[in-house]
Amino acid sequence: MGAIIETDIAERVVTDPMVPELFRIERLKRETEDTFTLELVPVEESTKISFLPGQFNMLYVFGVGEVAISISSDPSRTSRLEHTTRRVGVVTKAMGLLKTGDTIGVRGPFGTHWPVGEEDGRDFVVVAGGIGLAPLRPVLYHLMAQRERYRNIVLLYGARSPEEILYKRELERWRGKFDLEVQVTVDRGASGWRGNVGVVTPLVARAPFNPSNTVALVCGPEIMMRFAAMELQKRGVLPERTYLSMERNMKCALGYCGHCQYGPTFVCRDGPVFRLDRIASIFGKGEI
Amino acid sequence: MIQSLESIIKKHPFFSDMPEKHLDFIAGCAKNVAFPELYTIFQEGDPANEFYFIREGLVSVELVVPTRGPTTIQTVSEGEILGWSWVSPPYRWHFGARTLQRTRALVFDAKCLRMKCDEDHDLGYELLSRFMSVVSARLDATRLQLLDIYGRHN
Amino acid sequence: MTPKAPARDGHLLLDLSQIDLLIHVLLRRDYEVIGPTVRDGAIVYDRLSSVDDLPKGTTEEQEGGRYRLKPRNDSALFGYTVGPHSWKKFLFPAITQLWKAQRTDGQFQILPADAKSPQFAFLGVRACELHAIAIQDRVFLEGPYVDPNYESRRKGIFLVAVNCTKAGGTCFCDSMGTGPKVGSGYDISLTEVLQENQHFFVAHCGTKKGAEILAEIPTKPAGKAEVALADAAVEECACHMGRSLQTNGLKELLYRNTENTRWDSVVARCLSCANCTTVCPTCFCSTIEDLTDLTGQEAVRVRKWDSCFVTDFSYIHGGSVRATIRSKFRQWMMHKLAYWVDQFGTSGCVGCGRCITWCPVGIDITEEARAFRDAESSVNASV
Numbered sequence: 088m089g090a091i092i093e094t095d096i097a098e099r100v101v102t103d104p105m106v107p108e109l110f111r112i113e114r115l116k117r118e119t120e121d122t123f124t125l126e127l128v129p130v131e132e133s134t135k136i137s138f139l140p141g142q143f144n145m146l147y148v149f150g151v152g153e154v155a156i157s158i159s160s161d162p163s164r165t166s167r168l169e170h171t172t173r174r175v176g177v178v179t180k181a182m183g184l185l186k187t188g189d190t191i192g193v194r195g196p197f198g199t200h201w202p203v204g205e206e207d208g209r210d211f212v213v214v215a216g217g218i219g220l221a222p223l224r225p226v227l228y229h230l231m232a233q234r235e236r237y238r239n240i241v242l243l244y245g246a247r248s249p250e251e252i253l254y255k256r257e258l259e260r261w262r263g264k265f266d267l268e269v270q271v272t273v274d275r276g277a278s279g280w281r282g283n284v285g286v287v288t289p290l291v292a293r294a295p296f297n298p299s300n301t302v303a304l305v306c307g308p309e310i311m312m313r314f315a316a317m318e319l320q321k322r323g324v325l326p327e328r329t330y331l332s333m334e335r336n337m338k339c340a341l342g343y344c345g346h347c348q349y350g351p352t353f354v355c356r357d358g359p360v361f362r363l364d365r366i367a368s369i370f371g372k373g374e375i
Numbered sequence: 376m377i378q379s380l381e382s383i384i385k386k387h388p389f390f391s392d393m394p395e396k397h398l399d400f401i402a403g404c405a406k407n408v409a410f411p412e413l414y415t416i417f418q419e420g421d422p423a424n425e426f427y428f429i430r431e432g433l434v435s436v437e438l439v440v441p442t443r444g445p446t447t448i449q450t451v452s453e454g455e456i457l458g459w460s461w462v463s464p465p466y467r468w469h470f471g472a473r474t475l476q477r478t479r480a481l482v483f484d485a486k487c488l489r490m491k492c493d494e495d496h497d498l499g500y501e502l503l504s505r506f507m508s509v510v511s512a513r514l515d516a517t518r519l520q521l522l523d524i525y526g527r528h529n
Numbered sequence: 530m531t532p533k534a535p536a537r538d539g540h541l542l543l544d545l546s547q548i549d550l551l552i553h554v555l556l557r558r559d560y561e562v563i564g565p566t567v568r569d570g571a572i573v574y575d576r577l578s579s580v581d582d583l584p585k586g587t588t589e590e591q592e593g594g595r596y597r598l599k600p601r602n603d604s605a606l607f608g609y610t611v612g613p614h615s616w617k618k619f620l621f622p623a624i625t626q627l628w629k630a631q632r633t634d635g636q637f638q639i640l641p642a643d644a645k646s647p648q649f650a651f652l653g654v655r656a657c658e659l660h661a662i663a664i665q666d667r668v669f670l671e672g673p674y675v676d677p678n679y680e681s682r683r684k685g686i687f688l689v690a691v692n693c694t695k696a697g698g699t700c701f702c703d704s705m706g707t708g709p710k711v712g713s714g715y716d717i718s719l720t721e722v723l724q725e726n727q728h729f730f731v732a733h734c735g736t737k738k739g740a741e742i743l744a745e746i747p748t749k750p751a752g753k754a755e756v757a758l759a760d761a762a763v764e765e766c767a768c769h770m771g772r773s774l775q776t777n778g779l780k781e782l783l784y785r786n787t788e789n790t791r792w793d794s795v796v797a798r799c800l801s802c803a804n805c806t807t808v809c810p811t812c813f814c815s816t817i818e819d820l821t822d823l824t825g826q827e828a829v830r831v832r833k834w835d836s837c838f839v840t841d842f843s844y845i846h847g848g849s850v851r852a853t854i855r856s857k858f859r860q861w862m863m864h865k866l867a868y869w870v871d872q873f874g875t876s877g878c879v880g881c882g883r884c885i886t887w888c889p890v891g892i893d894i895t896e897e898a899r900a901f902r903d904a905e906s907s908v909n910a911s912v
Contacts, residue, residue: 104674105627105817105830106639149630149637150821150828175846189635217525247525274520276435276447281475284435285449286519289512293454308524314515336845338817341674344835345814346842348864351871356673372787374856 104341107147107192108134112185113167119251122218123183124159124171127191135165139200140225141332141360145340146170147192148185152178155337157222157359158196162229168193171221171253197340199360201226201304201330210239210296212324214315216287216307220244220253222332222359223306227261234266241268241294245287245311248273249280268295287311291318298323306332313371316363326364333358333366350375380405383481387428389456389505397498400491404484409477416457416472423460423468424486429453432478437471445471449516456509461485540751540759543719543730547746548606549580551689551717554745555650560687563619564652565612570598572612574619577652584609591698591771591882593891604728607653607721610697611881615810616658617665619649620682623834627678627817630828637828646678650687654715656708657700657879659690661810663714667873668813678832687738690715694722694762699882701772701895707879709766717743720759731759772882774895775902779876783867786901787859795897796855798890803836805884805892806861811877812836837861862894 109130116124125146129136138144138158147153154176160169174183185191203226211230215223230240242261246252252271262269270290272283283290288311301324305315312331319329335347335354347354350369352361369375381402384390390398408427410416416427419438427434434457435447448470451457457480460468466489492499543551555562556578564577567584577583586604589612590597601608629640654662669679693702693709702708711718716739720731731751734740751759806812816835821828835842838857843850851857869877878894885893 103628103641103677105832106641109637109639111636147819149632150819150825152819153817173846186635190637192630192639245525247523251525272450274523274525278444280447281433283433283450283452284447286516288519289516293452310522311519311524314519334845335850336841336843339815339832341676342672343668343674343676343813344816344832345837346816346835348837348860348868351868353872368784374851374853374859375787 104194105339107145107153107194110168110191110193112187112189112191114187115183115185118171118253121175122171122173122251122253124169125182125185125191126160127168127170127193128166130190136168137165138162138168138196138225140203140229141200141222142196142198143222143340143359144168144170144193144195144197145337146178146182147194148178148181149190149192151181153192153194153338154178154182155197155340155355157332159221159224162225163232171218171224173218194340197355199356199358201360202302203229206302207236208300209237209328210301211237211241212291212294212296212301212303212319213240213242214287214291214303214305214307214319215242215244216311216315217246217251218253219305219307219311219332223304224254224257226304231261231264231267238300239268239296240266241296242270243287243290243294244269244271245290245307246271246273248275249277249282270294286314288314288318291315292322301328303329305329309333316370326367327362329363330360331363331366331370332360380407380481383430384428387454389428389509393501394497397501400498401483401488401502404487405481406484407479408482409479410474412474412476412478414474414478416474417468418471419468421468423458423466424484425482426456426458426461426485428481428483429455429457430479430481432480433475434478435473435475437473439471445473449513449520450475456506459506459510461489462503462506539734540756541732541734541743541748542751542755543732543746543748545580545606545728547748548583548719548730550746551742552577552579552652554742555652555687558742559648560650561647562650562652563616565607565609567598571596572598572609574612574614574616574651574653580606583607583653588695589697591700591886593699593885593893594888595891596886603723605721605723607691607693607719608695608723610693610695610700611655611658611883613808613883613887615808615881615883616651616654616662617810617813619651620662620686621665621669621679621813621815625678625832627830627832630830632826632828646681646685648685648687649682650689652689654688654690654711655693655881656690656711657702657705657881658810659688659711659714660705660707660879661881664811664873664875664877664879665813667875687742688715688717688735690718690735692718692720692759692763693766694720696766696769696771697882697886698771699885699893700770700880701774701882702880703767703770704772704774704776704895705876705878705880706776710763715739720763722755722758722762724758729755731755772880772885772893772895774878774880774898776876779898780867780870782901782905783863783898785905787863789901789904791897791900791904792855792859794900795858795892796853798892799854799858800889801838801840801854801857802889803838804887804889806836806838807834808883808887809865810881810883811865811879814842837864858892862897865894866898 110127114126143157156170159171174180276284338344340355342356434451437445440446562577566582588609626642669676690711715735718733814835818831865877
């Protein structure tokens with residue numbers, strides 16, 4: 088509890104922002120067949136972890152490389168960091184082979200964050216697709232920790248199949264709460280699955296929120312965000328109150344390697360969380 | 376308070392904006408129905424002479440796939456329309472429907488509506504253009520499912 | 530006799546031997562003097578040890594996809610424009626080691642890289658290049674994070690700028706407002722004047738440091754006539770630009786035309802070879818490489834130049850966002866002329882013409898911009 092979200096990011100004296108801080112792996116938890124969560128604690132014990140929901144770190148695996156991974160831990164916990172990632176490339180595959188006690192390099196936190204400062208009294212609709220639930224988990228923790236500030240809170244989550252649902256235990260806990268609406272759907276069912284089957288976007292049409300007073304947070308594959316944004320707008324949620332988390336190739340995360348450029352924006356600096364109206368002219372345009 | 380069929384139909388966005396006389400006729404073809412969980416509403420190949428408006432619950436739209444058994448393609452839930460095979464010949468269901476939870480619905484006599492649509496093309500147009508939107512939305516969703524956007528890319 | 534320190538705003542007169550002295554004064558002060566010199570059939574930037582290293586009596590012919598050195602019929606020291614190198618080669622080197630790390634079992638330590646950066650004196654910086662350096666300053670020094678490598682190289686630079694008196698075949702600094710006359714940001718500026726049997730340089734001090742250095746060379750104040758000749762030579766140059774680019778509303782024009790079929794006409798020609806980004810003095814894209822030695826116990830992180838034309842530049846899990854040549858060329862041109870304005874407040878282009886000269890198929894950024902403008906005005910005319 089407390090006003091963690093309102094405070095500024097802790098000032099750290101960083102002489103060279105390209106040099107990682109050292110963290111130790113406390114735990115490597117397998118979430119699904121190809122997804123795992125790292126729990127990290129700083130090697131330097133006096134370091135206090137501070138970030139805003141939606142931000143990311145650059146994680147370095149010795150001698151292999153660095154990747155940008157969204158922070159998916161509870162922002163009110165200052166002693167540890169959690170990152171959930173899929174094993175999709177050389178670095179994440181190497182990361183998945185690390186063990187408890189191994190060192191990992193961390194640079195960050197970087198980027199913009201989900202809006203949680205001035206949205207009191209609003210309904211929140213959180214639309215997550217696949218691994219997109221990971222960057223949204225910190226904001227969900229915040230919304231529930233400060234529940235009385237908001238009205239309806241709805242989580243719509245689409246996964247590929249029942250085996251690929253992330254954070255199953257937490258989802259079940261959240262689903263049990265009376266003041267939170269959680270709807271989960273899978274693209275393809277499995278025997279024994281008696282829940283929704285189908286993509287997550289149609290759930291937007293029927294979810295219990297008041298469009299004229301809603302803030303929407305969307306994260307997932309770009310095409311899913313496109314269709315989700317369309318459904319939200321169809322229901323009357325303003326683009327000025329719709330936020331997406333974009334992803335691009337990242338190398339420096341500092342705004343000068345140029346890789347993460349998305350139109351005139353740098354995703355590492357002007358994103359990854361973008362307000363829809365601000366990128367309306369490029370969002371959905373091919374090969375921008 | 377028990378709502379009348381007419382009021383349920385008139386309130387729902389699918390039927391709204393329809394001229395009063397059409398709504399009255401349609402309401403006349405509708406009945407309340409309730410299914411227990413894991414109940415087969417219809418099977419692939421059965422004659423398709425009705426469609427459903429789901430008021431509460433969850434229905435699995437499925438196909439029987441050899442060696443895989445009944446496979447859920449999509450689920451249809453509260454506020455959604457189930458079934459459009461009644462529109463075109465041979466008027467047989469292209470898929471099966473089974474409830475996953477206790478489900479309450481309105482069932483519409485499609486045979487009767489088909490005959491009336493033949494006579495009254497205005498009614499036909501109103502109904503078919505609305506069903507067109509339902510099918511189109513389902514197709515969009517199905518295409519997204521096909522893309523397997525959360526899948527592994529290599 | 531010790532020469533008097535010249536007045537800050539005054540113009541001074543130097544001759545050939547005094548340019549040589551200038552180089553030696555800088556060398557004596559432990560500067561690495563970098564300037565134009567002939568190598569491999571081009572005028573490149575490299576270490577100078579005396580005035581003899583400069584391309585005396587040489588000029589170049591530049592056109593789309595063409596660069597040839599030609600002899601002049603005089604002994605001008607600076608009678609050419611810019612070659613394939615730009616000063617970013619020294620301020621933002623192509624390869625930089627950022628840090629080293631050492632591993633023991635599962636743990637590792639990071640050791641800072643040996644950061645000894647040389648002290649450079651740049652001799653022969655053109656007006657467009659001064660702007661290019663300022664543009665890269667904005668990228669590396671004025672964002673939320675400062676690049677310490679760039680900062681340490683940039684801090685100690687001694688800049689001797691040269692006013693162009695001959696426009697290049699692909700130059701358009703005039704259109705971009707970046708030349709040919711140098712603005713600010715130099716320690717000393719020089720304008721070469723060649724007239725019948727006269728050959729002199731009019732120098733101007735831009736900073737106290739510049740004045741200090743010039744104080745070690747015997748110079749005379751330049752007279753009004755000499756300064757007038759120098760100014761005239763530069764003004765003359767402005768009238769002979771090889772290209773032009775209309776900049777008003779250019780950003781908005783390009784934003785309106787992201788889907789124009791004109792981009793497809795470039796596809797037929799562009800080889801995606803990345804020459805343009807390599808020679809461009811403002812292009813700043815880089816990549817980070819993490820490498821280990823054979824034992825796997827020592828790792829280094831290295832930063833290298835990169836280009837938006839490289840295939841995997843925009844790769845994210847499974848594919849590149851920009852996979853086609855069309856989208857890559859569009860990214861390059863729109864970044865340079867449109868996105869840059871929104872990112873940094875200025876155009877990214879300084880009108881040096883290098884991308885036109887060094888493109889193997891002669892794609893011309895000014896021609897492409899004109900094509901979009903013409904396409905729009907012909908549509909408007911027919912309405």
